[in-house]
Amino acid sequence: MATLQLKNLTKRFGKKVVAVKGINLEVHDGEYLVLLGPSGCGKTTTLRMIAGLEEATDGEIILDGVDITDLPPRKRDISMVFQSYAVWPHMTVYENIAFALKLKKLSRSEIDRTVREVAGMTKIGDYLDRYPTQLSGGQRQRVAVARAIAVKPKLFLMDEPLSNLDAKLRVATRTELKAIHNKTHATTVFVTHDQSEAMSIADRIVIMKDGEIMQIGTPEEVYNESASIFVADFIGTPPTNFIDVQVVAAGGTLHLVNPHLKLPLSPENAARLKGQEQRNLILGIRPENLTLTGETEANLSAPCLVAEPQGSHQVVSIELDDKLLKIIAPARPAVHSGEMVHLKFKQESLRFFDPQTGQRI
Amino acid sequence: MNKKTRRNIHRAAKRTTFYIFVTGVVIAMLLPIYFVVSLSFLSTREAYRYPLPLLPELKIHYKMTHGERGYLLSVYDQIDKEYQTVMDTQDLDKMSVYMKSQLGAPMSVSEIQQQIARLDTEDPIYFTRRKNLLYNYQTFFQVAGTGQAVPALIRSLEICAMTIVISLFIGGMAGYAFARYYFKGRNALKFSVLFVRMFPGVAIAMPMVIILVNMGFYDQPIGLSLVYSVGSIALTIWITASIFMGIPISLEEAAQVFGATKIQTFIRITLPLALPGLAACAMYAFLGAWNETVAAIILTQFNPTFSVVVYQTVLGAVGQVNLAAAGGIVMALPAVLFTFFIRRYIHQMWGGVTV
Numbered sequence: 001m002a003t004l005q006l007k008n009l010t011k012r013f014g015k016k017v018v019a020v021k022g023i024n025l026e027v028h029d030g031e032y033l034v035l036l037g038p039s040g041c042g043k044t045t046t047l048r049m050i051a052g053l054e055e056a057t058d059g060e061i062i063l064d065g066v067d068i069t070d071l072p073p074r075k076r077d078i079s080m081v082f083q084s085y086a087v088w089p090h091m092t093v094y095e096n097i098a099f100a101l102k103l104k105k106l107s108r109s110e111i112d113r114t115v116r117e118v119a120g121m122t123k124i125g126d127y128l129d130r131y132p133t134q135l136s137g138g139q140r141q142r143v144a145v146a147r148a149i150a151v152k153p154k155l156f157l158m159d160e161p162l163s164n165l166d167a168k169l170r171v172a173t174r175t176e177l178k179a180i181h182n183k184t185h186a187t188t189v190f191v192t193h194d195q196s197e198a199m200s201i202a203d204r205i206v207i208m209k210d211g212e213i214m215q216i217g218t219p220e221e222v223y224n225e226s227a228s229i230f231v232a233d234f235i236g237t238p239p240t241n242f243i244d245v246q247v248v249a250a251g252g253t254l255h256l257v258n259p260h261l262k263l264p265l266s267p268e269n270a271a272r273l274k275g276q277e278q279r280n281l282i283l284g285i286r287p288e289n290l291t292l293t294g295e296t297e298a299n300l301s302a303p304c305l306v307a308e309p310q311g312s313h314q315v316v317s318i319e320l321d322d323k324l325l326k327i328i329a330p331a332r333p334a335v336h337s338g339e340m341v342h343l344k345f346k347q348e349s350l351r352f353f354d355p356q357t358g359q360r361i
Numbered sequence: 362m363n364k365k366t367r368r369n370i371h372r373a374a375k376r377t378t379f380y381i382f383v384t385g386v387v388i389a390m391l392l393p394i395y396f397v398v399s400l401s402f403l404s405t406r407e408a409y410r411y412p413l414p415l416l417p418e419l420k421i422h423y424k425m426t427h428g429e430r431g432y433l434l435s436v437y438d439q440i441d442k443e444y445q446t447v448m449d450t451q452d453l454d455k456m457s458v459y460m461k462s463q464l465g466a467p468m469s470v471s472e473i474q475q476q477i478a479r480l481d482t483e484d485p486i487y488f489t490r491r492k493n494l495l496y497n498y499q500t501f502f503q504v505a506g507t508g509q510a511v512p513a514l515i516r517s518l519e520i521c522a523m524t525i526v527i528s529l530f531i532g533g534m535a536g537y538a539f540a541r542y543y544f545k546g547r548n549a550l551k552f553s554v555l556f557v558r559m560f561p562g563v564a565i566a567m568p569m570v571i572i573l574v575n576m577g578f579y580d581q582p583i584g585l586s587l588v589y590s591v592g593s594i595a596l597t598i599w600i601t602a603s604i605f606m607g608i609p610i611s612l613e614e615a616a617q618v619f620g621a622t623k624i625q626t627f628i629r630i631t632l633p634l635a636l637p638g639l640a641a642c643a644m645y646a647f648l649g650a651w652n653e654t655v656a657a658i659i660l661t662q663f664n665p666t667f668s669v670v671v672y673q674t675v676l677g678a679v680g681q682v683n684l685a686a687a688g689g690i691v692m693a694l695p696a697v698l699f700t701f702f703i704r705r706y707i708h709q710m711w712g713g714v715t716v
């Protein structure tokens with residue numbers, strides 16, 4: 001177990017591509033940290049630099065106080081689960097798991113004990129004599145995990161280890177990965193571009209975009225207190241609704257105004273936007289914070305475009321200025337398309353963003 | 362006739378046609394091989410008879426009687442079902458040699474004399490001798506290159522081994538570089554290694570002789586294996602490059618993360634995964650070096666390779682096709698054995714699927 005620090009870590013490919021732009025990050029002891037971001041944002045590159053598979057252009061990687069930036073991968077005391085699993089096809093499951101232990105020159109009995117222990121933990125004990133090609137994708141993924149935990153590394157790296165599994169297995173496996181982590185308490189950096197995966201397993205989430213860190217926080221923080229439009233949009237399904245509004249003072253309080261909407265603000269929100277009268281900003285509100293009410297209390301009324309029943313709830317969409325606004329409503333009463341829906345905004349859940357910078361106000 | 366039976370008939374007809382076709386192809390491939398093998402066991406007399414016997418005889422039935430000039434020797438012909446006169450002579454040495462070299466069922470002079478002694482009591486006399494089936498092979502090794510056959514065989518194997526080592530070592534490393542590293546002009550370079558294969562060996566024979574003489578390798582096994590390596594390196598590069606490209610780089614990276622050095626990674630991960638391709642390369646290198654004759658004739662003088670010896674014997678064995686056939690079989694045998702041996706590795710699989 002260990003702590004990991006990234007200081008101003010940078011990676012350039014050639015002259016033009018800057019895949020990682022000087023990121024600073026601290027991973028606490030025993031923490032399950034998830035790097036989350038859209039495709040091409042530099043997650044894999046960051047992970048590969050930590051693993052030593054990619055040379056850092058600039059910056060430092062410090063593991064347990066030791067600068068490992070220039071060490072070869074084998075001297076870093078880390079292990080990794082690859083996206084393609086990278087289990088060696090010419091070795092049996094047993095040999096795959098034992099490979100690193102043999103290189104460490106452990107005794108035979110010790111190797112055997114460890115292999116059986118981790119195989120039990122990952123539920124592949126019955127397949128130890130098989131070759132990887134004789135296993136299903138999910139089983140192969142477990143072999144990759146077993147191989148990684150067998151070496152008891154200081155740091156665990158996982159690059160989208162679940163992306164090759166089908167949807168159902170992915171959800172089941174991520175729970176198991178978390179359960180294994182709860183047993184081993186190994187410091188882990190986990191890469192994914194799937195926000196729901198990140199939300200469900202992370203202790204903290206690092207949201208990246210274009211090689212930069214946009215926000216670091218617990219799943220609740222990045223969900224409820226998104227630092228920017230990008231984060232608020234990226235996290236959550238359906239994502240946050242954004243509405244262009246202007247701040248207008250009227251009747252002793254502030255209102256958010258737009259051709260379809262005149263929303264009086266609660267005292268707390270008004271205090272936050274004090275002195276910003278006439279300013280244009282972007283209002284963000286999550287679909288579950290828009291509630292259906294009666295016509296008289298409504299902040300906004302519009303005809304329902306589509307309603308998608310989900311069993312436990314329904315997603316109602318309305319159109320506002322050519323943009324879809326999504327509402328998560330209870331399953332009953334069912335809303336039908338064309339029907340007028342009346343919406344109320346939960347005051348404590350309103351988030352304000354600067355239209356220029358995209359940052360939270 | 363309902364629909365189902367019609368479909369069954371259709372299917373049966375299709376399958377039958379397919380098997381007839383396959384059988385035809387197999388026969389067309391095996392027939393020449395069969396004839397060469399069978400020919401190599403025939404005696405000279407059998408080999409030049411018409412129609413050609415399908416199988417060698419195992420025994421020769423002799424009949425002897427008094428002839429006009431001495432003793433009249435006849436042998437039983439299995440095809441015509443009658444005794445046919447082969448010689449009439451008094452010279453028993455000549456008869457013994459004839460029995461050995463033409464009929465393949467040798468008798469010494471004293472043995473013949475013993476039989477002749479029986480002529481006093483009965484006439485004609487009959488006797489049977491086992492045929493020496495391997496006569497052609499024995500002759501080949503005695504006659505070929507005037508006793509050069511065995512040393513030439515060893516020399517050829519040496520050359521093949523060296524060719525395999527050189528071309529796998531250099532070609533394999535180059536193939537790995539082509540597969541794993543990007544550098545300027547990579548594709549042009551990769552294409553240009555095929556250039557050497559575009560020239561027939563004869564065309565560049567003189568320069569090769571001069572170069573080898575200057576290196577002191579003329580008429581030496583190492584010289585020939587260098588020449589053969591040039592060709593097989595090109596092929597090895599192409600085969601191994603595609604094999605190495607097919608090995609995901611993440612397999613190597615995983616090994617490094619899990620504690621292996623670059624060398625260990627190569628030996629324990631890359632090499633075993635590339636084994637089928639390397640085996641195929643070894644086979645090509647072996648076959649190329651083993652069967653090559655033209656360059657070997659030009660580049661050797663007193664130390665010919667086995668292919669040269671066979672070639673000379675075949676040329677010199679006018680009127681002895683059976684001997685030439687035996688030479689051909691001896692030539693082919695190591696190549697066949699090696700191919701069967703290496704086949705195991707080419708078909709190497711891990712749990713059912715190749716990499």
Ligand SMILES: Nc1ncnc2c1ncn2[C@@H]1O[C@H](COP(=O)(O)OP(=O)(O)OP(=O)(O)O)[C@@H](O)[C@H]1O
Binds near residue numbers: 019042044045
């Ligand atoms: N070897 C390379 N040479 C040049 N550019 C590269 C190289 N590897 C990655 N990049 C670029 O660096 C950027 C970040 O790539 P990276 O693989 O880290 O993205 P990622 O966040 O892992 O994306 P994904 O979710 O699709 O895996 C991309 O724009 C990519 O094109």
Ligand SMILES: [Mg+2]
Binds near residue numbers: 043044045
């Ligand atoms: Mg990636």
